[in-house]
Structure formats: structure tokens, C-alpha cells
Amino acid sequence: MNKFLRDTGIHMRRNILLTLRSPATVLPNMIISLFFLFVYQGGLSGIANMPAFGGASYLAFILPVSVVSAAIGGSGGAGQALVRDLENGYFARLLLTPSSRLAIVLGPMIAGMLQLIIQTFLILCVGFFLGLNIKAGFAGFLVVMGLAAGFGLGFAGYSVGVALRAKNAQAAQAGTFVFFPLIFLSSTFVPLEMIQAGWLKVVAKINPTTYIFEGMRQVLIKGWETGPILQAFGAIGLLCVITITFAALSAKQAVSRD
Amino acid sequence: MAKGTIEVMDLEKTFKGGVQAVRGVSFEVGQGEFFAFLGPNGAGKSTTIQILTTLMVPTKGHARVAGYDVNTEPDKIRLEIGVALQETGVDPKLTGREMLIMQARLFGMTSKQAKERAAELLGKINLLDAADRQVGKYSGGMRRRLDLAISLVHKPTILFLDEPTTGLDPVNRFAIWDEIRDLNRQNGTTIFLTTQYLEEADQLAERISIIDKGKIVVTGTSAALKRQIGLDVIELTFANVIDATTAVNALQGIGKDVQRQDTHLKLYAENGALLLADVVRAIDAAHVHPTQLNVAPPSLDDVFIQFTTNSAQPQASSVTKEVIV
Ligand SMILES: Nc1ncnc2c1ncn2[C@@H]1O[C@H](COP(=O)(O)OP(=O)(O)OP(=O)(O)O)[C@@H](O)[C@H]1O
Ligand SMILES: [Mg+2]
Numbered sequence: 302m303n304k305f306l307r308d309t310g311i312h313m314r315r316n317i318l319l320t321l322r323s324p325a326t327v328l329p330n331m332i333i334s335l336f337f338l339f340v341y342q343g344g345l346s347g348i349a350n351m352p353a354f355g356g357a358s359y360l361a362f363i364l365p366v367s368v369v370s371a372a373i374g375g376s377g378g379a380g381q382a383l384v385r386d387l388e389n390g391y392f393a394r395l396l397l398t399p400s401s402r403l404a405i406v407l408g409p410m411i412a413g414m415l416q417l418i419i420q421t422f423l424i425l426c427v428g429f430f431l432g433l434n435i436k437a438g439f440a441g442f443l444v445v446m447g448l449a450a451g452f453g454l455g456f457a458g459y460s461v462g463v464a465l466r467a468k469n470a471q472a473a474q475a476g477t478f479v480f481f482p483l484i485f486l487s488s489t490f491v492p493l494e495m496i497q498a499g500w501l502k503v504v505a506k507i508n509p510t511t512y513i514f515e516g517m518r519q520v521l522i523k524g525w526e527t528g529p530i531l532q533a534f535g536a537i538g539l540l541c542v543i544t545i546t547f548a549a550l551s552a553k554q555a556v557s558r559d
Numbered sequence: 560m561a562k563g564t565i566e567v568m569d570l571e572k573t574f575k576g577g578v579q580a581v582r583g584v585s586f587e588v589g590q591g592e593f594f595a596f597l598g599p600n601g602a603g604k605s606t607t608i609q610i611l612t613t614l615m616v617p618t619k620g621h622a623r624v625a626g627y628d629v630n631t632e633p634d635k636i637r638l639e640i641g642v643a644l645q646e647t648g649v650d651p652k653l654t655g656r657e658m659l660i661m662q663a664r665l666f667g668m669t670s671k672q673a674k675e676r677a678a679e680l681l682g683k684i685n686l687l688d689a690a691d692r693q694v695g696k697y698s699g700g701m702r703r704r705l706d707l708a709i710s711l712v713h714k715p716t717i718l719f720l721d722e723p724t725t726g727l728d729p730v731n732r733f734a735i736w737d738e739i740r741d742l743n744r745q746n747g748t749t750i751f752l753t754t755q756y757l758e759e760a761d762q763l764a765e766r767i768s769i770i771d772k773g774k775i776v777v778t779g780t781s782a783a784l785k786r787q788i789g790l791d792v793i794e795l796t797f798a799n800v801i802d803a804t805t806a807v808n809a810l811q812g813i814g815k816d817v818q819r820q821d822t823h824l825k826l827y828a829e830n831g832a833l834l835l836a837d838v839v840r841a842i843d844a845a846h847v848h849p850t851q852l853n854v855a856p857p858s859l860d861d862v863f864i865q866f867t868t869n870s871a872q873p874q875a876s877s878v879t880k881e882v883i884v
Contacts, residue, residue: 304667308665311661311664311665315650315653315661318653318657319650319652319653322652323652385650386650389648389649389651390644390646390647390648390649390652391648391649391650392648393644393646393648394644394648394649394662394709395665396613396614397612397613397614397637397640397648397650398637398665398666399634399637399638399660399666399667400665401667502739512565558613558614558615558616558633559615559618
């Protein structure tokens with residue numbers, strides 16, 4: 302176990318170093334997410350005067366969208382890092398060491414998760430700068446960070462799974478974009494009650510992203526209430542179980558000796 | 560006990576899709592021995608190395624490396640072996656030093672030990688100047704040398720080298736030769752090397768197996784192999800391919816076998832000197848004149864060509880073959 306943690310740490314550190322060394326792989330996504338935050342806040346904040354918003358600030362309402370889109374856009378990094386290793390032969394070099402096999406794929410996933418935690422932190426900082434006030438206080442801040450981290454791990458797992466199967470960089474990136482619609486098939490811009498189309502309402506109810514939005518909004522706007530928060534973490538737990546199982550199965554295949 | 564040894568029995572590897580890359584290979588390598596696999600493209604050299612280095616399981620047969628079974632004890636084998644694959648395994652975004660440290664850490668060294676070992680190896684392979692540059696900016700030769708150093712981090716008792724000098728200029732090739740010769744002689748490291756270069760096997764290895772189409776054709780010391788073909792070679796060079804082709808036809812029936820590569824001809828015969836007059840008469844009658852002519856005992860090159868082409872057409876040893884090496 303000790304060796305496993307040590308190996309994971311070594312692989313994680315390398316991946317963090319690589320991310321820091323090529324900021325161009327992270328910055329565009331970060332900037333786009335902040336851009337969304339500014340544009341939605343600037344262009345749509347008027348609708349927060351409608352009664353369905355219950356007097357909430359639109360900034361607090363839209364911030365989770367920025368957080369989640371940054372997470373989805375940034376989660377491809379873990380998979381791409383592995384594809385790079387596969388392509389330049391370093392993956393085989395790692396398999397020739399006594400390193401734990403699981404640590405080899407977990408390292409980039411955790412590095413990817415940390416990247417998303419930092420992204421979320423920066424988005425919140427910009428939010429504070431724009432006047433964000435978290436209703437549930439510091440605990441609320443931790444909930445938003447925790448949800449973003451979980452979401453990040455879930456998507457990093459997915460991107461690693463796709464990368465190890467497809468073994469090419471484009472597929473690894475395209476694989477995560479498939480999930481962009483999830484952001485918009487949800488209570489993205491207006492509360493669930495205000496969604497007009499019946500089909501969209503149904504889709505939004507099934508979409509786990511909705512529960513993440515709701516959980517974050519709960520602590521940002523209304524204050525601490527256990528129900529929606531648990532639902533959000535539940536949705537993320539489910540997502541993680543599915544994607545990490547997928548990653549583990551793909552990894553097993555990639556390190557197999559057949 | 561069996562530290563530093565390799566034992567292979569009836570090894571076979573059939574890939575999904577049916578390619579039989581290795582078809583019943585058996586050999587043994589003793590502790591401290593320098594052993595070479597010599598074979599053309601697609602012979603099964605890399606496949607054999609991947610099986611012995613735990614990257615792949617064989618379809619059939621057995622192999623023990625350092626006394627451990629490749630099927631059931633890969634973890635133990637990994638601690639004993641150093642491997643430089645045909646495709647170098649380096650991360651272009653890391654520096655040479657970082658790669659060595661990372662490798663050392665994965666083999667269980669502390670951060671301090673890893674740094675010391677990295678510096679020591681960088682000095683040894685003459686890369687101290689480039690140590691803190693990203694590997695992506697290294698030349699091919701530097702990358703190969705680094706790859707070799709990475710495989711030595713944990714002081715392996717057996718070293719596997721898959722075509723370690725392919726694509727290198729002579730300076731880099733000799734540097735690598737010196738390094739691995741030292742490892743073998745001074746540290747007693749067992750070395751399993753594959754190569755397409757006959758000169759390389761001849762220079763370095765104590766024992767050579769020639770492998771072709773997944774089978775070992777012959778094994779022996781380079782001297783024994785040369786003796787085994789037992790033929791002299793009459794070499795002729797012509798001004799152009801047309802003359803050379805004409806000469807090939809004119810020389811049919813003289814000696815055992817004529818082979819042409821571009822403008823260069825090799826005629827194999829049991830006693831070259833005696834046949835020389837016949838050869839000169841035959842090409843003179845065909846009105847072509849060599850720019851160079853000499854008689855020599857066989858080189859390892861000739862052994863290689865003889866064995867690999869004969870294994871393709873076992874019955875056709877006196878037919879003209881065009882050999883592109
Ligand atoms: N993963 C694979 N799947 C299917 N066939 C393969 C695979 N790897 C190798 N082969 C085939 O197996 C045969 C032996 O390949 P191998 O790489 O062992 O040859 P080699 O002796 O190393 O050749 P070279 O000198 O070109 O490196 C070839 O026909 C090759 O195409
Ligand atoms: Mg090969």
C-alpha cells in the first residue's frame with residue numbers, strides 16, 4: 302500500500318510538472334470559462350429580477366455553469382497525457398519498472414483533478430471580485446470545491462479510459478467534448494421550473510449535471526441544506542464509480558501482456 | 560542461483576490476426592555472457608525481447624529470466640533487468656536528469672540517492688552538458704545514450720538491448736559499443752543484444768544466434784559460424800548494374816552460389832583461389848570487366864546472407880538471389 306501511494310505520488314508529480322511546463326494546454330479552457338462567466342453575468346443578469354429566481358444574484362446562479370464547463374473542458378488533459386506517453390514509448394518504459402500498474406494511470410488522473418480544483422478556485426476568486434457572496438459561508442466554499450474536484454476526477458477517469466482505448470490524442474479530446482451538451486441540457490440559465498419545453502425538463506431531471514448545479518446553487522444562494530447537497534454528491538459519486546470503472550477496465554487492457 | 564541467466568524453451572508467439580512472429584525458439588545465455596540475436600526485419604527479435612522483458616506473454620513455451628518464470632514472476636524479473644527497446648522510451652518534455660531521477664525513484668531509491676545516481680550516469684554517458692535540457696531537443700544519438708543510461712539506473716544483472724545503434728552515426732555507435740562492452744567485462748552484466756548489423760554482433764558478442772522468420776537458423780561463436788559455411792567468397796565490383804547482371808548470367812554454374820547487390824557480386828566457392836581463372840574467363844567471354852576483384856574467407860555478412868536466404872528457399876542454394884541488405 303505504501304509503495305502504491307509512493308508510486309502514485311511520483312507519477313502525479315511528473316504530470317503536474319508537465320502541465321506547468323505547457324500552460325497552453327490549460328489556459329485557453331480557463332479563459333473561455335471565465336469569458337462565459339462575464340458574458341452571462343453581463344448579458345443575462347436582468348432575468349434574475351423574475352420571481353422564479355427569488356431575488357438571487359444571477360452571478361451566484363451562473364457561476365456553477367462556469368465551474369462545470371471548465372471542468373469538462375479541462376478534464377481531457379489526463380487522457381491526453383497518457384496518449385502522449387503511449388505514443389512516445391514512455392508508457393512501455395514505465396511498464397518495465399516495478400511501479401504499481403494502477404499508479405501509472407492514477408497519477409495523471411489525480412494531477413488532472415488538482416488542475417480542476419485550482420481552476421475552480423480561480424473562478425471563485427473572479428466571482429468574489431465581481432461581488433459574489435456565498436450564502437453558506439466557508440462551508441459552502443468547500444462544497445463547491447469538493448463538487449468540482451469530484452466532477453473533475455470523474456471526467457479525468459472518463460478521458461483516461463477513452464485515451465487508453467483509442468490510443469490517439471484526437472479521440473481523447475473529442476471524447477470529452479461529447480459531454481458538453483450535458484451542460485446545456487440542464488437548468489443552465491434558468492431554474493428548473495422556468496424551463497419551457499417539456500422534453501428539456503425531462504432530460505434535465507435525468508442529467509446528473511442538474512444536481513451538481515442545484516447543489517452548488519444551494520450553498521451559493523440559499524444557504525446550507527443537506528438534501529440538495531447530498532444529491533449533488535450522490536450524482537458525482539455515481540459518475541465517478543462509472544467512469545473510474547471504465548478507466549480501470551481500459552487500463553487493465555492497456556497494461557495486459559497478451 | 561540462476562542470477563544473470565536466460566533460458567528459453569520452444570518459445571512461440573502468435574499475434575491476434577495470426578502473425579507467427581516467433582516459432583519455436585530455444586536458447587540459453589549464461590551469467591556474464593554477451594549474446595546476440597542477429598536477424599533481418601521482421602525476424603522476431605523485438606517480439607522475443609518483449610516476451611523476455613515481461614511486456615508480453617508467450618503463446619507457447621517457457622522462458623526464465625534471472626531464474627524467474629516470465630509468465631508467473633514478472634515483478635521479480637523487472638528488478639533484475641535493464642531494457643532499452645527498439646523505440647526509445649523517453650518523455651520529450653522532461654530533461655535527461657529528470658528522467659533518470661524519475662526512473663531511480665520508481666526503483667525505490669530515495670530522492671537523494673536518485674539525484675546522485677542520475678549525476679553519476681550522466682557523467683558516464685557524457686551528457687552532463689545537456690542534462691538539464693528537455694529530451695525533445697536531444698539529437699538521436701544523445702537520446703539513445705540517455706535511453707541506455709535509464710535502463711542502467713538500478714544496476715541490472717541482465718541488460719536487454721533491442722537494436723541499440725540502429726540509425727546512429729559511427730561516433731555514437733562506437734560510444735555505445737564501448738559502454739556496453741565495459742558493462743559486460745567490468746560489471747559482469749549479462750547482455751542480450753539484437754542487431755541487424757553483422758559487424759556489431761561480430762565485434763561485441765561471444766555467441767550469436769541468427770534468427771529468421773521466427774526461427775533460430777544457427778547458433779555459435781562468430782568464428783564457428785564463419786567456419787560452418789566453409790566457403791570462400793570471390794567479390795567482384797562492376798561499373799554499372801547492367802554489367803553486373805550480365806556477369807551474374809555468365810557465372811552460372813561456377814562455384815556454389817552467386818549473389819548480386821547493385822553493382823557488387825559475391826560468388827561462393829569451396830576453394831576460391833582455384834576457381835579464379837574460371838571466373839575471369841567467364842566474364843571475359845561475356846565482355847564485362849570488373850573494376851575490383853578479390854578472394855576472401857567468408858565474413859559474418861556472408862554467413863548471415865547464406866543462412867537467412869537459405870531458410871527462405873531451402874532447396875535453392877545454387878540459384879541466383881538478389882539480396883538487398
Ligand atoms: N503487435 C503486433 N501485432 C501483430 N503483429 C506483430 C506485432 N508486433 C510484431 N508483429 C509482427 O511480427 C513479426 C516479427 O516482428 P518483430 O518486431 O519481432 O521483428 P524484428 O526482428 O524486431 O524486426 P525489426 O528488425 O524490423 O525490428 C513481424 O512480421 C511483425 O509484423
Ligand atoms: Mg525489432
